[in-house]
Amino acid sequence: MTDALQYRMGTTITEHLLQCEGECPAATGQFTQLLSELTTGAKLISREINKAGLLAYILGLTGDTNVQGEQVKKLDDFADQVFIWRMQRSGLLCALSSEENEGVIQVPDNLPRGNYVIVFDPLDGSSNIDANVSIGTIFSIYRRLETEVCGTLDNFLRYGSEQVAAGYFLYGSSTMLVYTVGNGVHGFTLDPSVGEFLLSHPYIKIPERGGIYSVNEANSMYWDEPTNATIEYFKSGRTHLGKPYTSRYIGSMVADFHRNMMYGGIYMYPADRKDPAKANGKLRLLCEAAPMAFIAEQAGGAATDGKGRILDIKAKALHERTPLFIGSRKDVEDATSIMQGHEPE
Numbered sequence: 179m180t181d182a183l184q185y186r187m188g189t190t191i192t193e194h195l196l197q198c199e200g201e202c203p204a205a206t207g208q209f210t211q212l213l214s215e216l217t218t219g220a221k222l223i224s225r226e227i228n229k230a231g232l233l234a235y236i237l238g239l240t241g242d243t244n245v246q247g248e249q250v251k252k253l254d255d256f257a258d259q260v261f262i263w264r265m266q267r268s269g270l271l272c273a274l275s276s277e278e279n280e281g282v283i284q285v286p287d288n289l290p291r292g293n294y295v296i297v298f299d300p301l302d303g304s305s306n307i308d309a310n311v312s313i314g315t316i317f318s319i320y321r322r323l324e325t326e327v328c329g330t331l332d333n334f335l336r337y338g339s340e341q342v343a344a345g346y347f348l349y350g351s352s353t354m355l356v357y358t359v360g361n362g363v364h365g366f367t368l369d370p371s372v373g374e375f376l377l378s379h380p381y382i383k384i385p386e387r388g389g390i391y392s393v394n395e396a397n398s399m400y401w402d403e404p405t406n407a408t409i410e411y412f413k414s415g416r417t418h419l420g421k422p423y424t425s426r427y428i429g430s431m432v433a434d435f436h437r438n439m440m441y442g443g444i445y446m447y448p449a450d451r452k453d454p455a456k457a458n459g460k461l462r463l464l465c466e467a468a469p470m471a472f473i474a475e476q477a478g479g480a481a482t483d484g485k486g487r488i489l490d491i492k493a494k495a496l497h498e499r500t501p502l503f504i505g506s507r508k509d510v511e512d513a514t515s516i517m518q519g520h521e522p523e
């Protein structure tokens with residue numbers, strides 16, 4: 179069967195995981211059901227996002243401030259509630275953690291519990307919601323610890339390398355799911371006429387080097403000297419292209435990362451001195467950096483905090499932040515070398 183015909187015949191996420199169950203330790207029946215719950219949540223969010231321009235009640239702020247000190251958008255809140263509601267009732271989870279909530283979210287006593295814990299960023303790139311610009315959802319799944327009590331904090335304070343699955347939904351010109359269970363990265367596109375995510379990008383590989391750098395350069399006055407030297411490198415004639423990279427920055431990490439994964443390149447959110455409370459940068463280790471790092475590595479790319487591998491960091495707090503350099507393997511190696519004071523090879 180040709181690839182084109184195969185796509186038209188359609189492979190759903192459930193079928194794809196069932197095919198993998200023999201080879202991927204993470205792909206158990208429970209796990210397949212968990213992903214299916216997540217995709218239903220994403221379909222509901224996608225439906226709301228697609229109507230956002232028409233329905234004024236979806237846009238704007240709730241008036242609340244979240245645990246990160248950020249203003250909560252109505253769609254942030256809706257996405258958070260959809261995932262919490264579905265995940266708590268799935269019977270597959272022992273506990274949850276969301277970017278929008280301060281502590282561990284427990285599964286109520288009257289509901290069954292399962293073998294996994296999930297960390298998620300319900301809406302990533304929320305500053306773009308009201309402007310009809312791409313946004314996303316990020317998730318990261320760990321097996322629960324073999325402790326008597328379910329849902330303790332130490333279930334979440336883990337190394338990124340312990341993740342059994344990670345993925346993101348991108349609500350862009352089409353809605354996509356990109357995920358890994360440790361056997362490569364696979365992309366599915368929501369076909370609205372069928373109502374299913376269908377396999378569209380099997381075994382995604384990020385180019386070894388790219389030509390795009392993505393960073394909020396307005397922060398440069400708050401960066402230290404090695405960070406400025408790193409970004410200057412990508413703007414110089416010393417790159418592998420012999421000329422500067424192209425700059426692309428959406429301000430939704432999911433969308434910036436996805437574009438770089440397709441085309442090759444590097445996304446950076448370095449530490450800055452703008453806000454002493456965010457001395458480690460802005461991005462959250464557990465719900466943003468670690469899942470994206472797992473995906474990047476599975477696609478042949480890399481992710482560091484400017485010193486070492488993101489997946490080798492053990493979280494000390496639920497909402498810990500980390501600097502992030504992620505994308506094409508050699509671009510990330512170059513950035514990490516310069517951050518350490520060495521010229522790239």
Ligand code: AHG
Nearest residue numbers: 299301302303304305394429430431
């Ligand atoms: P969130 O919307 O979940 O709070 O995350 C926003 C993050 C990330 O998506 C994006 O790349 C970055 O913040 C943008 O930050 P700046 O506006 O500081 O560039």
Ligand code: MN
Nearest residue numbers: 299301302303
């Ligand atoms: Mn985010």
Ligand code: MN
Nearest residue numbers: 277299301302
């Ligand atoms: Mn968010």
